Amino acid sequence: MVTDNRFQVRRVLLVTLALNILVMAIKATIGLLTGSLSLLADALHSITDSANNILGLVANHFATPKPDREHPYGHQKFDAIGALGVAAFLGIACFEILKGAIDRLLTGTQEISITASHLWLLLVVLGVNIFVAFYERSVGQKIGSSILIADAKHTMGDVWVTMIVIGGLVGIWSARNVDLPQLQWLDVLLAFPVALLVFQSGWDVVRENLPWLVDEIAIAPEAIYEEVMQVRGVRNCHAIASRGIVGRQVFIEMHLIVNANDVETAHQITEAVEDRLEQRYAPVRTIIHVEPPEYMSQYISYDADPGHK
Known part of the structure; x- marks a missing residue:
C-alpha cells in the first residue's frame, strides 16, 4: 500500500522556501552592492530554488498516491512533472548566466568592491544552503519523495556554485593587497563553471524522472x-x-x-x-x-x- 506523505513534503518545502528566499535576498543585495556578476548569477540560481519550492508545493498538492475514477493508477506522476519543472528552471538560469558572462567579456569587466564583511555573510549563506540540501535529501529519501530529492540535488549544486563564487571573490578581495587588478576577471571567468554546474543539476533531474513518465521498465x-x-x-x-x-x-x-x-x-x-x-x-x-x-x-x-x- 502506498503511503500519502504529502504533508511531510509540504512542511519541508515551506521551510526551505523561507530559507531560500533569505539566501537569494542576501546574494542579490551583495551582488548589486559589489557589482559581482558571478554573485548575481548565483543569486539567479537561488531564485530558481525558491521557484522550485513553489512548483514543488503545487505538484505535491496533486501528487496523491491514492487512485480515483479519473486516475486509477494514482497521481504520482505529478511529482515527476514537478521535478522536470525544476530542470526547466535550471535551464533558464544556465542561459541567463552564460548571457551575462558573454556580455561582460564583450563590454569589459568592472571593478568589484568586495569587503571582508561581505565574505563572512556569504559564508553564513553557504551554511544555510548546506543545511537545506541535507535536510531535503534526508527527508526525501526517508519518505520516497522525488520532488524533495530533486530539489536537494539542485540545492547541492547551489552549494558548489556558492563555494566557487566565494573562492573567486576572496581572490578579488586579496588582489588589493598584492596589486593584481587582473584578478578582477575572476568574477567573469567563474560565471562559466557556474553555468555548467547549473546545467548538470538540471540534467540529473531529467535523467532520474523521465523513466517514470515514459513508463520505462522498472525491474528486469x-x-x-x-x-x-x-x-x-x-x-x-x-x-x-x-x-x-x-x-x-x-x-x-x-x-x-x-x-x-x-x-x-x-x-x-x-x-x-x-x-x-x-x-x-x-x-x-x-x-x-x-x-x-x-x-x-x-x-x-x-x-x-x-x-x-
Missing part, C-alpha cells in the same frame, strides 16, 4: 521471473512487464500457469505471488492473468513472443 523481467518461480504451485511465468520506480511505486503484469484444478487454489497461488513481489519491491500493484497449461511459454519478456495470449 528475469528478476521477477526468479522471484515468482520460487512460489510453490507456480509452473510457468511469462509475458512479464513492469513500470514505475522501485521504492516509489511499481506496477507489474504477467501471465501465470499454476498447479491447480480449481479457482480457489489458483487464487491462493496468485496471492502468494503478489505477497512475494510486495515484500521484494514494495510498494507494488500486480496484475496476474492465469492461463491453462497449454499456454506455457519460454518467452519471459512481455510481447517477446508475438503469439502470446
